[in-house]
Amino acid sequence: MDSTRDQVVRIQADACWEKIMIITIDGPAGAGKSSVARGLADRLGFHFLDTGAMYRAVACAGIERNIDFQDSGALEQLARSLDIRWIEGRLLLDGRDVTDAIRSLEITGMTRHVADHPGVRAHLVQLQRATAVGRNVVTEGRDQGTVVFPDAQCKFYLTASPEERARRRQRDLEAQGDTRSFEEILAAQEERDTRDRTRSIAPLRQAADAIEVNTDGMSQDEVVDRLAEIVLELSRRYRP
Ligand code: C5P
Numbered sequence: 001m002d003s004t005r006d007q008v009v010r011i012q013a014d015a016c017w018e019k020i021m022i023i024t025i026d027g028p029a030g031a032g033k034s035s036v037a038r039g040l041a042d043r044l045g046f047h048f049l050d051t052g053a054m055y056r057a058v059a060c061a062g063i064e065r066n067i068d069f070q071d072s073g074a075l076e077q078l079a080r081s082l083d084i085r086w087i088e089g090r091l092l093l094d095g096r097d098v099t100d101a102i103r104s105l106e107i108t109g110m111t112r113h114v115a116d117h118p119g120v121r122a123h124l125v126q127l128q129r130a131t132a133v134g135r136n137v138v139t140e141g142r143d144q145g146t147v148v149f150p151d152a153q154c155k156f157y158l159t160a161s162p163e164e165r166a167r168r169r170q171r172d173l174e175a176q177g178d179t180r181s182f183e184e185i186l187a188a189q190e191e192r193d194t195r196d197r198t199r200s201i202a203p204l205r206q207a208a209d210a211i212e213v214n215t216d217g218m219s220q221d222e223v224v225d226r227l228a229e230i231v232l233e234l235s236r237r238y239r240p
Helices: 004-016 033-044 051-064 072-081 105-115 118-132 144-148 162-175 182-198 220-238
Strands: 022-026 047-050 084-087 090-093 137-141 154-159 211-214
Touching (some): 004 033, 004 220, 022 033, 022 144, 033 047, 033 137, 033 220, 047 051, 047 084, 047 118, 051 072, 051 090, 051 105, 051 118, 051 137, 072 105, 072 118, 084 118, 105 118, 105 182, 118 144, 137 144, 144 154, 211 220
Parallel strands (some): 022 137, 022 154, 047 137, 154 211
Antiparallel strands (some): 084 090
């Protein structure tokens, strides 16, 4: 059931959207993009797109089919053969719900091979754009505001200090029974950040027209509130 606040935002939002609106949320691992993007999409009545999950889905299929991740041709062929789609906030891989399974450490580790592959990226970017056609969308990832939707009306860059991001990750892992140390999580996160930022194709960076929001010390609801306020303000400005 929507809270009164959600209903008010929705009514205001309905009055504002006169044409399709794309909202992008990029940022480093652990900045809270996924839950915030989902919350914002719910709040506004928009479609939600988690693009990291699509890279993870390809890694998941590669592991299951035992493919050689160093074999560039095989990886691209695999990615192009898969049916990856978002239905009601769940990610379906060839019709199977893999939304939770793709969060495993093994899949997180192998996803970098998928994310570094230019052919796979080109294919997934095409799928992401196709998913957004004719819809109001909140999409999150690393390259949404810079590469995939450079003309998006509203772009956010979500950050938090490395320590805060690692603490959040540790809480999530503990909830799954994983007791890895804070130092280990921080080191793995730094490695992932460096890789995302230095990749030759579609590296993680803030789009020139993105609004930076530092989420240190903020709850997920507070971040969604802040973003929803900015979106409504911007959409009023765009109204004819
Ligand atoms: O956001 P998430 O952790 O699920 O992303 C998994 C991996 O996919 C990231 O480490 C990143 O390297 C990659 N990714 C990407 N481009 C995106 C989204 C994710 O390269 N748009």
